[in-house]
Amino acid sequence: MIKVLYISTKSMYQQYKTKPQLSATSDCQDNALQSMDEEKRNETFLADRIPLWLASSGYVVLAAISIGVMPQIFKPLKWYFVLVCYILAPVLAFCNAYGSGLTDWCLVSTYGKLGLFIFSAWAGSHGHGVIAGLAACGVMMVIVGAASDLMQDFRTGYLTRSSPRSMFVSQLVGVGMGCILAPLTFWMFWKAFNIGDPNGEYKAPFAVIFRALIGVEGFSALPTHCLQLCYGFFAFAVVTNLVRDLVPRSISQYIPIPMAMAIPFYIGAYFAIDMLVGTVVVFLWQRVNRKRSEIYVPAVASGFICGDGVWSVPAAILALAKVSPPICMMFVSSKIAGAIQTSIT
Template identity: 55%
Template sequence: MIIDYKLTYPSGTATAVLINGFHTPKGDVMAKKQVHGFVKFFASSFVWAFFQWFFTGGDTCGFVQFPTFGLQAWKNSFYFDFSMTYVGAGMICSHLVNLSLLLGAVVSWGIMWPLIRGLKGEWFPANIKESSMKSLNGYKVFISIALILGDGFYNFVKVLYFTATNIHANMKKKNLNNTFSGNQKQLPLDDLRRNEMFARENIPIWLACTGYIFFSVISIVVIPLMFPQVKWYFVLFAYIFAPSLGFCNAYGAGLTDMNMAYNYGKVALFVLAALAGKSDGVVAGLVGCGLIKSIVSISSDLMHDLKTGHLTLTSPRSMLVSQAIGTAIGCVVAPITFFLFYKAFDVGNPDGVYKAPYAIIYRNMAILGVEGFSALPRHCLQLCCGFFVFAIVANLLRDLGPKKVGRWIPLPMAMAVPFLVGGYFAIDMCVGSLIVFAWHILNKSEAGLMVPAVASGLICGDGLWILPSSILALLKIRPPICMSFFPSR
């Protein structure tokens, strides 16, 4: 894919350009400036998160519940919660992503949810909580799922189309003279050197096959023991089909820079949920989704890393060993981190800080696969169909319409997130976008250099505070002050 088909893998190429840029005299000066900016904003973000902690002595206390635009807007989740993580993320994401988030928040929390809430007693029973899937929360979850599925379906078909046409074009061009050695004669010296290094340090096919079979056998035995609802033959089928799906995903990522693993996982979720039946369908669907997603996702991630290695003259074997070490560390660190959050915080609470929105979305996808459309509240199916079609039409307009129009078409996948999470998330991201916009106006060259470093510092500083705050929560040490807001009498 890298040498013969010359796939670009844009993210891997960008990483390689960044790494190669550091190893120049000018790059060294730039790197020092970026490190200084990262450290400064990392420290500021950490101190700010520490300061905020003192005022969070209750469920709706602290700066995270500050009614920036008034109490009525706050009740509909429109406020700035001073999260440096989301501000930093907004600085990294494009303006289109952030504006799409804001549009999704306005459409859902500004218009739709207040209107649907007013139909309580007509569209859904008035005597059940809004958090029930048969109440307002059902509309929030399933409409966001419709947007995600519509966007995912369109991009899935699009990537498959580009992949198929590209492979077909390459097969037509290929002839006896189009061999590896024949291609190399026309390449620049640097490319010849890269290709020679990459081919010399290739990974033996027997090693890949042996490793895959070994871990497949372990999974077929262990996963049904961990999750009795998942039959061993479900795992076997997943491992049989995963390599072909992984190839399609890796090839598509090389062309479009899009990792479609989550969409392959959603297909597996619906198939396994339907096959396993009502009693086991939800768990079987979720486990199957995670299994397919993990296998397929790592294929494109590894190809991005190998592309980076190819352009930086790094041995593919070194890249594979590094991936293996990182995966092994992740197998230890990830469960510890999960249980630290799970024990210290109220993870999954729709009204809490850690809502885990995608956990709710995927669980209800599995329920939909088991129960069918009977799981939806009244008129929810019609709304879901409308937003599913909207997602496809929006993507078509962006890809096929004039560029001046397409650049302003919102991203349905981004719009879907605030439908469930709330408007505050979109506002935080837009603040980050506003900072980047202003910085580019004031000093464009400095902004291009420093924005990634500053954003990373804000995210890491705020994120690091989670560790001491979770330890304090486990030790039952509560913040001393509750800063909350109420209307005046």
């Protein structure tokens, strides 16, 4: 967070110092170095600006609805908790959207944890602080995350010469569909799979961290010496990131990224294996034809990711129908394999 805030503040100061002007009427035409394609993008993007009064009015209306509805769903969540969330969220949303645009790293979960700490402590144990904190955390994460997603959509719209208003309307339609489809999808997964099983396919690591470790049990839920290991790896991550930032590019490209190293430990090795296979494919593709790979790699990768995600829905339907796969593969130690073979024979 400190690094992202530093980069955001530095970039904002540099932009304020240079005071670049982006005008659809004068500057775009006067800049001889600007390509015609970029001029057209600027003209399209600035022609359909969303009025400030419309954005402000919509935010106030949504805040009023949330203040009235959220406490009815989550009783420990007081109305003034939701009000404070909507007051603090714009500042955090701006920081997250700006930092995400600079670094391509969304810190919405980190801002959510901050809200969890604040509102859980505010409500206290007698006021069901865990439920209040989790609900307030969800409100802040939705606001902060939606702002970042919308800015990413605007960036895509700018590159494709799409109208900002059409992008905004599409976002509203998607959010409205998500309000209906997301609970249904969650219910289907909840009925089909054992969500939260540490040995299952859907471990739900965020639920364990947010609910058990942070909200209820605290450090007492951690295994022996786990906290000391956290201190050590935290220091290792900070030092490694500092070294990557300070050494030349020719050296830093061979230093591993701690965040990428942490992903397999966090959600399982299957994700790291997928990334490794994809990296090898991209590397070989670049060696064969770099120009074509730069053009088609994003589209091919998006297709694989979309296909992997779409398959989850048929898998859930088959699980609801109690359909068992025709082949089962399992990797165990030689000792356990021998015991299984002995029992079968």
